[in-house]
Amino acid sequence: MYKIVKKEVLNPSVVLMDIEAPYVARKAEPGQFIIFRIDDAGERIPLTIADFDREKGTVTIIFQIVGKTTRVLSEMNEGDFLLDFVGPLGVASHLEGYKKVAVIGGGLGTAIAYPQAKKLHALGAEVHSITGFRNKDLIILEKEMQAVSDKLIVATDDGSNGNKGFVTNVLKQLIEEGNKYDLVIAIGPLVMMRAVSNMTREYGIKTLVSMNPVMIDGTGMCGGCRLTVGGKTKFACVDGPDFDGHEVDFDEAMRRQGMYKKHESESTELHACRLGGVTNA
Ligand SMILES: Cc1cc2nc3c(=O)[nH]c(=O)nc-3n(C[C@H](O)[C@H](O)[C@H](O)COP(=O)(O)OP(=O)(O)OC[C@H]3O[C@@H](n4cnc5c(N)ncnc54)[C@H](O)[C@@H]3O)c2cc1C
Ligand code: FES
Structure with missing residues (x-):
């Protein structure tokens, strides 16, 4: 226990x-x-x-x-x-040997990006962190990210923290200001990781994303977390969760993410019914 x-x-x-x-x-x-x-x-x-x-x-x-x-x-x-x-x-992130890294966390993805930023900082890399949230009430880990970053920019979709914009805009601005990153780490919703990967491909910057498909056994046996990366089948639980963002088939990952939605909402409704005293099963 x-x-x-x-x-x-x-x-x-x-x-x-x-x-x-x-x-x-x-x-x-x-x-x-x-x-x-x-x-x-x-x-x-x-x-x-x-x-x-x-x-x-x-x-x-x-x-x-x-x-x-x-x-x-x-x-x-x-x-x-x-x-x-x-x-x-899963496989631990390979973070050794980088000099200057942009670490991007979208929403809850910030919690997954934090240990990576912390390790890079401990390894002596210059870390520029960019986190994005829908509004200021959803901001998490600001103090923690600040402590492990040489620069932290927190953006909100609605501008309620005084800094309106998407993480992709912030990254583009930093790159165009002359920051030369040898790695970008992007962790958050699939649409965000796809947008960052599409942008960094144009600049030729290596990009790691963290893929969180539905997992069942977590040991490579069930195939539930299957992804296509670089044209090959990979299992996020044993080959990842980190992958090269320029190689991930995000469209397929998005289609697979929606597969269990009906079952999940039924399970949530059943739980709510039980709490309300309706047995239902
Ligand atoms: C490697 C990995 C790391 C993750 N890390 C975090 C994290 O640090 N913090 C966090 O909040 N969430 C994380 N997730 C997602 C988390 O597992 C799901 O939010 C959780 O399983 C939802 O379960 P539920 O019963 O509350 O919701 P449900 O109603 O069952 O599902 C809601 C949504 O959660 C996802 N989900 C459901 N079951 C699973 C499953 N077995 N595996 C993966 N995703 C699932 C689906 O996208 C689904 O639509 C991670 C997922 C993976 C694969
Ligand atoms: S969770 Fe079963 S193969 Fe990855």
Whole structure:
């Protein structure tokens, strides 16, 4: 059993938790993820390792409440336990050897981008971070990103933080001001990662994206997380989640992302009915 030792609500739909999981913390690296189950009837849910503390034996997860399981998790508290917390899974990001990197986080993608920015900073790279949110109330991890970045620009779609624009516009401006990046990392919604990758292709800047398709076993056996990268089939759980953004077939990834929508909304509705006392099943 894995104890929730810290819970912090970052915004109305995003929660941070530190989980006591010493074996995972001991091996965790930026770019990797865990799969947890709340109880033996629960779904297996992948979440990125947002941070870890090897001494305390804790792993930080940051999650958005989007459906049934993330809702139930958000209702749990410090001192409660998760049944399973398996990891670290996936390939750790290769971040060594870069001099100047732009790290882009779109919305919740900022939580996944943070450990990468932190590692790059620790390796001595110059880190320019760009984070984007729909409005100022959704901004997360500003202080944390600031601490690991030489430059941080936070943009909002509606301009409510005083800096209106999309992350792509900010990146373009920085490049055109003469910043020479040897790597761009873009993590967020598929449309954002596709837009960044299309732009950096024109400038010839290597670009890494983090692909989060639906995962089931997380070990390369079920094929659920299949992607096409550079014309070849890859499994995000064992070959990724990081991939070369210029090689990913984003159109296919978007089509596959919509496949389970009906089932997921039925599951969320059923959970709401049960909470309301309607058994339904
Ligand atoms: C490698 C990886 C890392 C991730 N890291 C984070 C993270 O750090 N923070 C975060 O908030 N979210 C992360 N996600 C997405 C997270 O797994 C889903 O939000 C979660 O599974 C939703 O479950 P639900 O029951 O609450 O919602 P549901 O109603 O079941 O689903 C809502 C949406 O979540 C996605 N989803 C559902 N089931 C899965 C699944 N088994 N695998 C992947 N996606 C699924 C789908 O896009 C779906 O439309 C990650 C996904 C992957 C694959
Ligand atoms: S989750 Fe099953 S192959 Fe990746």
